[in-house]
Amino acid sequence: VTVLVLAVGGLFAWLWTGADVSTVGKASFDNALAIPPLAESSVDKDGTRVFDLRMRAGETEFEDGLRTPTWGFNGSYLGPTLRAARGEKVRVRIENGLDEASSVHWHGMHLPARMDGGPHQMIEPGGTWTPHWTVDQPAATLWYHPHPHGATERHVRRGLAGMFILDDDRSEELALPKRYGVDDLPVIVQDMRFDGARLDGERRIMQNVGFLGDRTMVNGTLRPYRDVADELIRLRLLNASTARTYAFGFPDGRSFSLTATDGGLLERPAPMDRVQLSPGERAEIVVRMRAGERVMLRSFPQDNYGDGWQRRFGGGDDSFDVLELRAAGELRPSPDLPAALGELETPDGTDAVRGRHFDLKRSGVNGRAMDLGRVDETVTRGTTEVWTVRNGNGMPHNFHVHDVQFRVLEVNGEIPPAALRGPKDTVFLPNGTTMRLALRFSGPADPATPYMYHCHLLYHEDEGMMGQFVVVEKGQQAQAPSGQSGRP
Ligand code: C2O
Numbered sequence: 001v002t003v004l005v006l007a008v009g010g011l012f013a014w015l016w017t018g019a020d021v022s023t024v025g026k027a028s029f030d031n032a033l034a035i036p037p038l039a040e041s042s043v044d045k046d047g048t049r050v051f052d053l054r055m056r057a058g059e060t061e062f063e064d065g066l067r068t069p070t071w072g073f074n075g076s077y078l079g080p081t082l083r084a085a086r087g088e089k090v091r092v093r094i095e096n097g098l099d100e101a102s103s104v105h106w107h108g109m110h111l112p113a114r115m116d117g118g119p120h121q122m123i124e125p126g127g128t129w130t131p132h133w134t135v136d137q138p139a140a141t142l143w144y145h146p147h148p149h150g151a152t153e154r155h156v157r158r159g160l161a162g163m164f165i166l167d168d169d170r171s172e173e174l175a176l177p178k179r180y181g182v183d184d185l186p187v188i189v190q191d192m193r194f195d196g197a198r199l200d201g202e203r204r205i206m207q208n209v210g211f212l213g214d215r216t217m218v219n220g221t222l223r224p225y226r227d228v229a230d231e232l233i234r235l236r237l238l239n240a241s242t243a244r245t246y247a248f249g250f251p252d253g254r255s256f257s258l259t260a261t262d263g264g265l266l267e268r269p270a271p272m273d274r275v276q277l278s279p280g281e282r283a284e285i286v287v288r289m290r291a292g293e294r295v296m297l298r299s300f301p302q303d304n305y306g307d308g309w310q311r312r313f314g315g316g317d318d319s320f321d322v323l324e325l326r327a328a329g330e331l332r333p334s335p336d337l338p339a340a341l342g343e344l345e346t347p348d349g350t351d352a353v354r355g356r357h358f359d360l361k362r363s364g365v366n367g368r369a370m371d372l373g374r375v376d377e378t379v380t381r382g383t384t385e386v387w388t389v390r391n392g393n394g395m396p397h398n399f400h401v402h403d404v405q406f407r408v409l410e411v412n413g414e415i416p417p418a419a420l421r422g423p424k425d426t427v428f429l430p431n432g433t434t435m436r437l438a439l440r441f442s443g444p445a446d447p448a449t450p451y452m453y454h455c456h457l458l459y460h461e462d463e464g465m466m467g468q469f470v471v472v473e474k475g476q477q478a479q480a481p482s483g484q485s486g487r488p
């Protein structure tokens with residue numbers, strides 16, 4: 001009886017906590033990394049750069065001979081990389097070729113609320129939506145993905161995501177690796193789990209944080225490698241996973257330079273040997289290669305993830321081999337990294353006109369679950385605010401704000417580490433974290449169309465960890481968002 005009780009107890013404990021996942025050293029990385037193509041565009045009479053995206057269902061062969069049902073933009077999985085420069089007018093014609101409604105949100109982009117692609121800008125099956133705006137922010141690695149209320153996790157996990165790279169005069173002129181797909185590589189990291197040929201996941205939302213896969217892929221390639229032939233390689237890291245947080249680095253502990261965060265360049269390159277990214281966050285790093293070597297980009301267990309059981313539930317003890325870089329026997333010399341990169345345009349908070357508090361709970365932000373018909377916060381165009389965001393909820397969360405790039409002023413009362421000193425639109429808050437953020441709302445005002453703020457662990461977002469804010473002119477009132485409310 002004792003043995004039985006122990007056995008059952010052990011099994012229960014194992015089921016309850018799950019086992020640590022590790023793919024480190026377990027497989028050889030022999031699949032050539034896919035590089036998402038740069039999206040074709042045309043320039044129309046008034047100088048607008050025009051892109052076409054079509055959301056569609058298809059099949060993808062992640063493993064030889066296994067046909068996996070997936071969704072993608074212009075292809076069967078993920079989407080092309082859009083690219084535009086500061087000052088350019090862009091227009092994207094999006095057609096929804098799926099059999100359910102979705103939307104396309106420009107994560108990290110400063111643009112009018114009606115163009116934002118959140119849950120108020122749904123595209124019906126067979127329908128099209130054509131947002132347009134002028135790019136008015138620094139060079140950065142942004143991305144796009146659906147944002148249907150209550151279904152974002154499923155739509156992203158099926159494959160709807162892509163990169164959106166912005167350039168500006170400064171980024172063109174700086175001596176940074178910038179040949180797309182050669183020494184400047186998009187690295188879209190996702191975790192997944194297979195059930196035969198199918199992507200498993202819909203049945204696996206049992207972890208507190210949402211779906212956690214047991215392997216990773218980059219740009220839709222499992223066990224990827226990439227041949228490189230330059231001394232310096234720039235990796236544009238995007239965590240497009242729905243729930244998992246990574247801590248990227250290299251097994252030999254080499255340091256690399258962080259050059260950009262979510263919204264663009266840091267003031268100067270920051271040397272480090274790990275960079276942590278929660279869902280939705282980006283980092284650009286530049287790593288020095290040695291001739292003839294093979295080096296693995298790896299995700300390591302994380303020491304700031306939280307206390308014991310949270311580490312388990314959050315996957316903080318998991319480790320993954322992510323992407324093998326294979327250096328040619330002879331490398332093209334790269335210029336040294338510039339000592340100075342950009343000037344921050346994010347506000348420093350000294351001109352803040354007010355503060356707000358956001359308490360993150362799985363059940364909602366500030367005790368309220370998301371309601372499409374309710375405007376939670378009204379901000380005045382042209383002003384700066386300081387937002388204090390706190391997670392004491394016992395599990396990891398993060399916090400993303402639409403439309404703006406903000407500055408992290410403080411983390412638990414301290415000056416933020418280098419990795420949080422650049423422009424940010426998403427920040428990771430392990431349990432017990434309080435951050436103060438400075439945000440400037442530069443408009444345009446639209447009292448009837450909200451932007452979102454939310455946890456970017458997509459299961460939490462779908463379950464209601466989201467709120468809405470509108471930008472108004474001084475003295476104007478928010479209006480009830482028209483047309484939609486409640487769950488779809
Ligand atoms: Cu990347 Cu509101 O999302």
Ligand code: CU
Nearest residue numbers: 397455457460
């Ligand atoms: Cu969360």
